[in-house]
Amino acid sequence: MPKVLIVEDDESMSTALRDGFAYEGFDVRLARDGAEGLRMAAEETPDLMILDVMLPKMNGLDVCRQIRKDANPVPIIMLTARGQEIDKVLGLKLGADDYVTKPFGFMELIARAEALLRRAAGRAALPDTAAFGNVTIEFKKGEVRKKGRLLDLSAREFRLLSYLVERRGEVVSREQLLDAVWDYDSAPLTRTVDMHVAKLRKKIEDSPEDPRLIVTVHRMGYKFTG
Numbered sequence: 001m002p003k004v005l006i007v008e009d010d011e012s013m014s015t016a017l018r019d020g021f022a023y024e025g026f027d028v029r030l031a032r033d034g035a036e037g038l039r040m041a042a043e044e045t046p047d048l049m050i051l052d053v054m055l056p057k058m059n060g061l062d063v064c065r066q067i068r069k070d071a072n073p074v075p076i077i078m079l080t081a082r083g084q085e086i087d088k089v090l091g092l093k094l095g096a097d098d099y100v101t102k103p104f105g106f107m108e109l110i111a112r113a114e115a116l117l118r119r120a121a122g123r124a125a126l127p128d129t130a131a132f133g134n135v136t137i138e139f140k141k142g143e144v145r146k147k148g149r150l151l152d153l154s155a156r157e158f159r160l161l162s163y164l165v166e167r168r169g170e171v172v173s174r175e176q177l178l179d180a181v182w183d184y185d186s187a188p189l190t191r192t193v194d195m196h197v198a199k200l201r202k203k204i205e206d207s208p209e210d211p212r213l214i215v216t217v218h219r220m221g222y223k224f225t226g
Contacts, residue, residue, distance in 0.1 A: 002117055003027040005046035007037030007063065008079070009055050017050060020106045021113075034058025041067055041074060047120070048113055052079045053091070061090055068095035068155050071142045075116035077109070092182070095155035119180060130165060132213060132226030135204050137165065144204065151203050156181065160196055161204070164214060164224040173221040197222060 004026045008014040018028045029044050031037035034055040041049060041063075049067075053060040064076055078091040078099040091099055097119075098112050130137045136145045142158055144151045153161070159181050164172060174193040182192065201208040213226040 001025060001027045002047040003029065003044065004048045004050060004113070005029045005031065005037065005040055005044055005074075006050045007031040007034065007040075007055065007060065008050070008052045009033060010052075013052075016106075017109075020110070021050075024110055032056075034060060034063045038063050038066055041072060042070070046074055048117060049074050049076045050079065050109075050113075051076050051096070054081065061094060064091060064094045064096050073120075073142065075120050077112055077116065079104075093154075093156075134206075135213065135226070137161065146204060153200070153203060157196060157200050157203070160193075161200060164222065165226070168224045168226065171217045171220050171223050176221070193222075 002025075004021050006014055006017050006021070006028060008017060008030075009032050014030055014032070018030055021028050026048075029040060029046060031040050035057040037049075037051065037055070038058065040046075051060045051063060055063070060078055064078065067074065067076070076096045076098075078096045079102060080091070080099055081102050097116050100109055100112065128138065128140055130139070134147045138144075139162060142155075144153050144158065144161065160177065163177065163180050177193045197214060198208070201211050201214055205211045205213055213224060215223050215225055217223050
């Protein structure tokens with residue numbers, strides 16, 4: 001039974017979410033403010049978080065930032081009010097995995113939650129540590145080192161690298177990466193993948209202009225060949 005932590009201060013909304021997730025077979029935990037949510041994220045070890053942006057004591061963006069700073073990989077779906085576009089962008093940059101805009105259909109939220117849990121299960125299959133030449137990846141710690149030096153990777157870059165490593169030797173399309181790492185599926189945004197791959201190459205490749213780990217497969221996508 002997957003455990004979900006719902007951090008929502010609106011009583012009617014939190015009750016509806018609690019009942020809905022319980023009906024779908026989840027073990028539900030509730031927090032009514034950001035500080036309590038942050039504490040429970042560490043103590044309860046949930047499999048998934050539903051995190052509202054507007055919260056008392058500590059807003060959802062700050063909660064998300066601190067969770068990722070603590071290297072907690074729990075999948076996070078953020079809830080934002082209509083028109084809070086900047087919150088969506090910030091949430092994703094801070095390490096949230098997905099967002100849903102209020103008002104929303106509960107079945108859409110459940111579908112997104114189940115997709116994140118499937119992705120997390122795939123990540124769990126990765127080894128604790130993997131080494132490719134002078135690059136070492138510690139998956140549980142969320143750390144990448146090159147020649148022993150800790151690299152400064154964003155949460156998004158680390159998830160991108162992990163996804164490629166998990167499918168080592170396979171060609172992964174930009175659309176697959178958008179869906180898995182960003183939860184976007186719109187073709188005009190595929191340039192986002194290229195930009196992040198370029199940044200990642202600069203950090204892990206000996207020669208970013210002639211990559212050996214993350215190679216481009218013309219008109220198809222990328223392949224990790226380490």
